[in-house]
Amino acid sequence: TKGDPEIGAGIAARVCVACHAEDGTSPMPNTPRLASQHATYLVKQMKDYRAGRRTSEVMGNYIGGLSEEEIPHVAAYYAAQEAIPGVVTDPSVLKLGRRVYVDGNPGSGIPACSGCHGDEGEGTRRFPRLAGQDVGYTLEQMRLYAAGERTNDRGLMQTVADRMSEAETLAVAQYIASL
Ligand code: HEM
Ligand code: HEM
Structure with a gap:
């Protein structure tokens, strides 16, 4: 189903904007833009949150308030918003x-993030946009x-994240915010 951003705005205003803001900047700590x-x-x-395939104490409290039919509208609302430079x-x-981000680490088997998430962190329909994402959330x-x-x-990102040193993880999160 194709979502309608205007309907989505009304739904998001009920509760989502408290953390993700009206413009999708999500100013709360560790909260995704x-x-x-x-x-x-x-x-x-x-x-995934609704079905329990992805768990979060915070989102678990709110996702139940959204009906299946409302989901595409809320998604269309946030997707249509202009990206804001990261911090x-x-x-x-x-x-x-x-x-x-660009080369991965062949020595430890880390693939290039850009291979899936795009040179500018722009993502695709399958792979999330990372550009400008909140450092703490990443x-x-x-x-x-x-x-x-x-x-x-299905564990794809686990094989990436598991191979990264703490320094590499901290650095790539900063680089993602800079995109
Ligand atoms: C994560 C939507 C309400 C805090 C997310 C994600 C989505 C989303 C799509 C995943 C984003 C990603 O993977 O990049 C919504 C919608 C809401 C809502 C549609 C309204 C029904 C809230 C509220 C709060 C909140 C009220 C704060 C009290 C968070 C946090 C995460 C998150 C902390 C990351 C959780 C994790 O680690 O899995 N939200 N949100 N959200 N949201 Fe919300
Ligand atoms: C999700 C970072 C490499 C495929 C994510 C997320 C982050 C991330 C932070 C969560 C986004 C969000 O919650 O909004 C990275 C970094 C990489 C990397 C730093 C390099 C070190 C890759 C590669 C692939 C990939 C090489 C493809 C082979 C995915 C997929 C998801 C994801 C499929 C989740 C999609 C979903 O939940 O449906 N990545 N990534 N990533 N990434 Fe990566």
Whole structure:
């Protein structure tokens, strides 16, 4: 079903905007920015939360308030929003972050992030947009993937996150915010 951003705005205003804001900037700590994220990806995540394939104490409290029919509208609302530049908190690691993002680490078997998420972090219908994402949120997701606690991508990201050193993870999260 094709979502209608205007209907989505009304639904999001009920509760989502408290954390993800009206413009999708998600100013709360460790909370994902949704502005400009791909609608197909957003729909999948909301369905995964609903079905318990992706678990989060916070989102678990709110996703139940959305009906199946409302999901595509909310996704269309956030997907249509203009992307906002991310916030880099440690520019000193951007060089390492760029190397990991663009080349991966052949020595330890880390694939290039750009191969799936795009050179500019723009993502595709299948792979989430990462550009400008909140540093704390990215770090938390990499931790959940590495620990096998987020598996709603059938473990694909676990094989990536598990091979990364702490320094590489911190650096790539900063680089992603800079895109
Ligand atoms: C994650 C949508 C309400 C905090 C997400 C994601 C989506 C979403 C699609 C995943 C994004 C991604 O994978 O990049 C919504 C919608 C809401 C809502 C449609 C309204 C029904 C809230 C509220 C809060 C919140 C009210 C804060 C109290 C978070 C947090 C995460 C998240 C912390 C990351 C959770 C995790 O680690 O899995 N939300 N959200 N959201 N949202 Fe919401
Ligand atoms: C999800 C980072 C490499 C495929 C994610 C997320 C992050 C991330 C932070 C969660 C996004 C969100 O919650 O909004 C990275 C980094 C990489 C990398 C830093 C390089 C070190 C790759 C590669 C592939 C890939 C090489 C493809 C082979 C995916 C998929 C998802 C994902 C399929 C989740 C989609 C879903 O839940 O439906 N990645 N990624 N990633 N990534 Fe990556």
